[in-house]
Amino acid sequence: MIHTDLCIIGAGPVGLFAVFEAGLLKMRCHLIDALPQIGGQLSEIYPQKPIYDIPGYPEVKAQDLVDNLMEQAKPFKPTFTLGERVDHLDKQADGSFIVTTSDKTHVHAKVIIIAGGLGCFEPRKPVLENLEKFEGKGITYMVKDPETFRNKKVVIAGGGDSALDWAIYLSKVSERVTLVHRNETFRGAPDSAAKVFDLANQGKIDLILSANLKEVNGNGKLDKVILEGKSKEEIQLDADYLIPLFGLSPKLGPIAEWGLTIDKNAIEVDTRDYSTGVERIYAIGDINTYPGKLKLILCGFHEAAIMMHSAFKFVYPDQKLSFKYTTVNGVNAF
Amino acid sequence: MVNFTVEDQEGNRQAHEAPEDMGLSLMEILKAYEYPVLATCGGMALCATCHVEILEGKDGLGEATDVELDQLENLPEYYPTSRLACQIRIGDILEGAVVKLRGEDVV
Numbered sequence: 417m418i419h420t421d422l423c424i425i426g427a428g429p430v431g432l433f434a435v436f437e438a439g440l441l442k443m444r445c446h447l448i449d450a451l452p453q454i455g456g457q458l459s460e461i462y463p464q465k466p467i468y469d470i471p472g473y474p475e476v477k478a479q480d481l482v483d484n485l486m487e488q489a490k491p492f493k494p495t496f497t498l499g500e501r502v503d504h505l506d507k508q509a510d511g512s513f514i515v516t517t518s519d520k521t522h523v524h525a526k527v528i529i530i531a532g533g534l535g536c537f538e539p540r541k542p543v544l545e546n547l548e549k550f551e552g553k554g555i556t557y558m559v560k561d562p563e564t565f566r567n568k569k570v571v572i573a574g575g576g577d578s579a580l581d582w583a584i585y586l587s588k589v590s591e592r593v594t595l596v597h598r599n600e601t602f603r604g605a606p607d608s609a610a611k612v613f614d615l616a617n618q619g620k621i622d623l624i625l626s627a628n629l630k631e632v633n634g635n636g637k638l639d640k641v642i643l644e645g646k647s648k649e650e651i652q653l654d655a656d657y658l659i660p661l662f663g664l665s666p667k668l669g670p671i672a673e674w675g676l677t678i679d680k681n682a683i684e685v686d687t688r689d690y691s692t693g694v695e696r697i698y699a700i701g702d703i704n705t706y707p708g709k710l711k712l713i714l715c716g717f718h719e720a721a722i723m724m725h726s727a728f729k730f731v732y733p734d735q736k737l738s739f740k741y742t743t744v745n746g747v748n749a750f
Numbered sequence: 751m752v753n754f755t756v757e758d759q760e761g762n763r764q765a766h767e768a769p770e771d772m773g774l775s776l777m778e779i780l781k782a783y784e785y786p787v788l789a790t791c792g793g794m795a796l797c798a799t800c801h802v803e804i805l806e807g808k809d810g811l812g813e814a815t816d817v818e819l820d821q822l823e824n825l826p827e828y829y830p831t832s833r834l835a836c837q838i839r840i841g842d843i844l845e846g847a848v849v850k851l852r853g854e855d856v857v
Contacts, residue, residue, distance in 0.1 A: 457790060457791070461790065461791050461796045461797055462791060462794060462796050465794060465796075534788065534790050540825065540826050541826065542826040542827075543826065543827060574824065575823060575824060576820075576824040598823070598828070599823060603816075603819065603820045603823055603824070660826065662824060662825060662826040663798065663821075663824050663825070665788070665790070665797070665798075665799055666788065666790055666799075681788075
């Protein structure tokens with residue numbers, strides 16, 4: 417069990433800045449994010465794109481902003497659980513919470529801050545009958561441990577960078593790797609595409625182009641992937657694993673079931689302190705909504721500062737909070 | 751004003767109009783009409799959450815760029831008529847078009 421003052425769900429720019437604001441008030445933070453890296457959509461979707469509306473930065477690259485925010489948060493020693501989705505939130509008798517992730521990591525926190533942006537990024541799933549039946553029983557959307565696929569028959573579907581990269585990597589590990597792509601060419605990195613064609617020529621990857629996933633079959637566990645080829649013919653593949661890699665899309669996920677008031681996929685908050693309708697749960701950044709809300713990073717920063725002053729009373733119920741400037745007091749690291 | 755039709759996930763069609771002189775994209779108009787379009791990346795052709803199919807009037811819209819095709823071709827469901835709404839500027843080219851909301855991203 418991880419013990420912390422504040423558990424921040426979402427390690428995007430607003431979640432990271434919240435660590436700094438919490439630190440100024442001597443509150444410790446643990447952050448959880450479904451993505452395997454910090455930075456939220458900035459790092460996942462547009463790391464190299466410029467942002468022009470961060471105060472004090474006429475122009476800053478998204479990833480540079482994330483790096484700087486991490487640097488700014490560093491004195492307050494945030495801890496992280498990455499690549500795991502928050503699934504459950506259980507209120508304790510003393511008002512605190514225990515958070516449980518998809519990988520059964522438990523975090524005990526006095527206050528919960530949801531800084532989840534547009535939700536957690538989840539893999540896009542192909543539309544196939546029985547797909548759910550085989551999830552975790554041969555169908556997986558992420559390669560967490562390549563060893564899982566050692567000496568197995570693996571079918572990868574998709575044509576982007578991750579499909580190419582994993583096909584190349586697993587060709588060294590798995591018994592057989594088949595890469596299925598709907599087109600004749602790949603739009604991923606040209607080097608990776610060339611490598612895949614090369615490996616296919618050497619017989620190390622089975623490359624099936626102009627084909628689509630059609631069916632998955634098995635008896636309790638996946639053992640066949642059926643494709644539809646170029647001329648609508650059926651192609652049957654023996655498979656221990658199917659890895660569909662069609663990118664990620666954001667979903668609100670289990671947050672929707674925590675008794676919060678949700679309006680159009682966003683959590684309604686009180687603008688005095690960005691608290692939700694549930695005591696000790698706050699929501700900041702793109703995931704909240706209120707009259708006049710703007711989904712801007714700079715608005716999330718503002719919300720983080722305000723909400724920390726409200727959360728203080730739950731972490732230090734016996735202390736009176738006095739407002740201090742960093743220029744006067746400096747940043748006192750933990 | 752440009753007139754076009756939107757077909758939602760359930761197949762219901764609704765006629766709409768949009769101003770052609772405000773530099774808006776089709777994605778922005780769909781959001782303004784409160785269609786459930788996520789548009790995560792805000793219109794940079796980076797997330798494909800504004801995936802639509804142009805059922806009628808596709809030819810007038812011109813070709814999708816490489817950046818747009820990169821996204822579209824990576825989707826599990828992709829059609830010859832697929833486009834990203836964020837990459838379509840509202841203008842005369844859209845007059846009479848029929849746009850269908852697509853995708854598992856619509857919530």
